[in-house]
Amino acid sequence: MISASFNIKSKLIGYVLVVQEFTFLCAQTVAGLVRPPWYVRETVIQLDRIGVGSLFIVVLTGLFTGMVLALQGAVQLEPYGATIYVSSLISTSVVRELGPVLAALMIAGRVGTGIASEIASMQVTEQIDALRAEGTDPIQKLAATRLAACLLMIPILTIITNTIAILGGWLVARLYLAIDSYFYWTWAFEALHAHDLILGLVKPIVFAFIIAMVGCYAGFYTSGGTVGVGLSTTRSMVSSSILILMSDFFITKLFMAYSW
Amino acid sequence: MNETKPSMITLDHVWLTLGDRLILKDVSLDVQPGKTRVILGGSGSGKTTILRLILGLYRADRGSIRIEGQEISHLAEREMFRIRQEMAMVFQNAALFDSLTVRENVGYRLWEHGRLLSDEQIEQTVQESLKFVGLEDTPEKMPAELSGGMRKRVGIARALASGAKVLLYDEPTAGLDPINTCMVSRLIQKLKTKGVTQVVVTHDLETAYQVADHIVMIIKGRVLFDGTPDEIRHSGNPAIREFLDPGSMPSEWRPQPKGDEGVARQQADLL
Ligand SMILES: Nc1ncnc2c1ncn2[C@@H]1O[C@H](COP(=O)(O)OP(=O)(O)O)[C@@H](O)[C@H]1O
Ligand SMILES: [Mg+2]
Numbered sequence: 001m002i003s004a005s006f007n008i009k010s011k012l013i014g015y016v017l018v019v020q021e022f023t024f025l026c027a028q029t030v031a032g033l034v035r036p037p038w039y040v041r042e043t044v045i046q047l048d049r050i051g052v053g054s055l056f057i058v059v060l061t062g063l064f065t066g067m068v069l070a071l072q073g074a075v076q077l078e079p080y081g082a083t084i085y086v087s088s089l090i091s092t093s094v095v096r097e098l099g100p101v102l103a104a105l106m107i108a109g110r111v112g113t114g115i116a117s118e119i120a121s122m123q124v125t126e127q128i129d130a131l132r133a134e135g136t137d138p139i140q141k142l143a144a145t146r147l148a149a150c151l152l153m154i155p156i157l158t159i160i161t162n163t164i165a166i167l168g169g170w171l172v173a174r175l176y177l178a179i180d181s182y183f184y185w186t187w188a189f190e191a192l193h194a195h196d197l198i199l200g201l202v203k204p205i206v207f208a209f210i211i212a213m214v215g216c217y218a219g220f221y222t223s224g225g226t227v228g229v230g231l232s233t234t235r236s237m238v239s240s241s242i243l244i245l246m247s248d249f250f251i252t253k254l255f256m257a258y259s260w
Numbered sequence: 261m262n263e264t265k266p267s268m269i270t271l272d273h274v275w276l277t278l279g280d281r282l283i284l285k286d287v288s289l290d291v292q293p294g295k296t297r298v299i300l301g302g303s304g305s306g307k308t309t310i311l312r313l314i315l316g317l318y319r320a321d322r323g324s325i326r327i328e329g330q331e332i333s334h335l336a337e338r339e340m341f342r343i344r345q346e347m348a349m350v351f352q353n354a355a356l357f358d359s360l361t362v363r364e365n366v367g368y369r370l371w372e373h374g375r376l377l378s379d380e381q382i383e384q385t386v387q388e389s390l391k392f393v394g395l396e397d398t399p400e401k402m403p404a405e406l407s408g409g410m411r412k413r414v415g416i417a418r419a420l421a422s423g424a425k426v427l428l429y430d431e432p433t434a435g436l437d438p439i440n441t442c443m444v445s446r447l448i449q450k451l452k453t454k455g456v457t458q459v460v461v462t463h464d465l466e467t468a469y470q471v472a473d474h475i476v477m478i479i480k481g482r483v484l485f486d487g488t489p490d491e492i493r494h495s496g497n498p499a500i501r502e503f504l505d506p507g508s509m510p511s512e513w514r515p516q517p518k519g520d521e522g523v524a525r526q527q528a529d530l531l
Contacts, residue, residue: 121358122358125353125355125358126351126352126353126355127355127356127357127358129312129315129317129351129355130349130351130355130356130357131357132315132317132337132344133315133317133344133347133348133349134344134368134369134372134422135341135344135345135369135372135373136372137337137338137341
């Protein structure tokens with residue numbers, strides 16, 4: 001009993017410590033965004049790696065999400081004779097929820113784990129220490145550049161995902177549902193309001209922050225050699241996915257409280 | 261301790277805990293300007309940790325650490341950068357930046373900061389440093405393409421190119437073949453004549469005797485001995501004798517093979 005309660009207590013202290021370290025890292029990184037030196041070359045490399053590198057997977061994600069939504073949506077709307085409004089259903093669910101969340105989860109799998117494993121292997125091979133020894137702030141050079149790149153690219157990637165998803169829905173609507181293109185696009189846009197677009201933009205910004213910072217945190221706080229690198233990579237994937245889903249709920253709730 | 265000249269590096273009753281383990285216990289040592297200090301000790305005794313403290317990568321729990329008389333224990337990371345400009349470290353496994361070429365690694369500090377030198381001057385410094393370690397032909401290679409011994413020499417070249425007046429070496433000869441070991445130890449002796457202050461962490465006695473002005477021996481985070489190479493050679497302390505001559509303790513596992521041939525063979529094996 002004593003050892004069990006001791007375990008719980010030390011676990012709790014561990015969680016508090018993680019939150020503390022994570023908050024500290026976030027604060028340092030955000031500070032690094034606004035103060036010099038700015039590592040422009042490093043940022044451009046990251047923009048390319050994150051943006052161009054993730055393009056293919058978000059296009060596929062968007063395409064098939066839109067297509068399957070059209071199929072399922074049509075089934076649901078059929079009894080009411082409302083199949084032609086399937087595009088409203090697609091555009092709102094994609095822009096509000098599925099586009100940002102699915103794109104973020106895919107990017108977390110590709111970019112977030114990449115950030116974590118790269119920084120983690122630099123950590124265990126003393127490259128982070130070498131950076132500090134050479135007078136470079138690793139948070140400024142590695143974390144701030146990656147955060148900047150994520151904040152810039154992930155909203156753009158999300159917009160691309162949304163667009164492709166609505167296009168995918170249109171393909172299915174044309175090919176299988178015999179819905180007129182004019183109807184499809186009219187109702188796709190008619191259903192979207194300003195607050196949907198704002199919500200659709202706020203989410204990817206928050207998710208970008210989560211993906212970059214969880215990846216950096218997992219990387220910097222790695223120990224235990226190559227095994228540690230693997231653990232950090234996995235941890236970044238799991239943590240960022242859960243944080244993305246949780247924050248998605250709360251952002252949606254917050255928006256509904258104020259705009260619906 | 262005889263404090264005739266002001267020390268370049270001073271550790272004064274330093275204690276350090278990492279995680280929940282007490283790593284350094286009341287460690288005091290000083291390094292005079294232009295002198296070479298060797299830190300001897302078995303693995304896990306805290307040698308690397310001492311170098312990290314000197315660089316300000318770790319912060320001591322208690323005690324004081326001074327670089328040229330300035331207390332660094334309470335400096336913020338940003339203030340440490342200024343102090344670190346005077347120092348360079350050769351990491352145990354070189355710690356080269358994977359994403360940069362050999363040339364970019366060696367010139368990293370020169371390109372990154374200050375830009376006191378022109379591009380040509382930097383290129384020249386890089387070339388000279390690489391020549392110093394016998395790697396002038398490989399400037400465009402990536403670290404992943406190099407052997408362990410070559411990486412280590414690039415690490416040394418990076419430290420040299422920085423032009424720092426304090427050089428810290430973490431096991432500079434571990435994993436090198438006898439020829440490279442000899443080259444590194446000659447290099448350290450050469451830099452000594454140029455007035456560079458050096459701290460060399462090693463468990464290789466041969467190198468230690470060749471380069472040291474002073475030796476400090478660390479066992480399990482405590483200073484066991486502090487003196488000249490001659491003094492340690494003639495010490496009667498059984499713990500020191502065991503380290504210097506492990507053959508005299510037959511029941512123990514031997515951390516170091518006996519004699520020159522054994523040392524050389526062990527190092528060749530590591531390559
Ligand atoms: N980050 C760390 N957290 C906890 N213990 C550590 C850490 N780094 C090193 N140690 C422990 O400190 C001791 C001294 O390490 P080190 O200075 O690397 O020894 P060495 O003399 O071999 O260079 C070792 O027992 C090591 O396990
Ligand atoms: Mg060591």
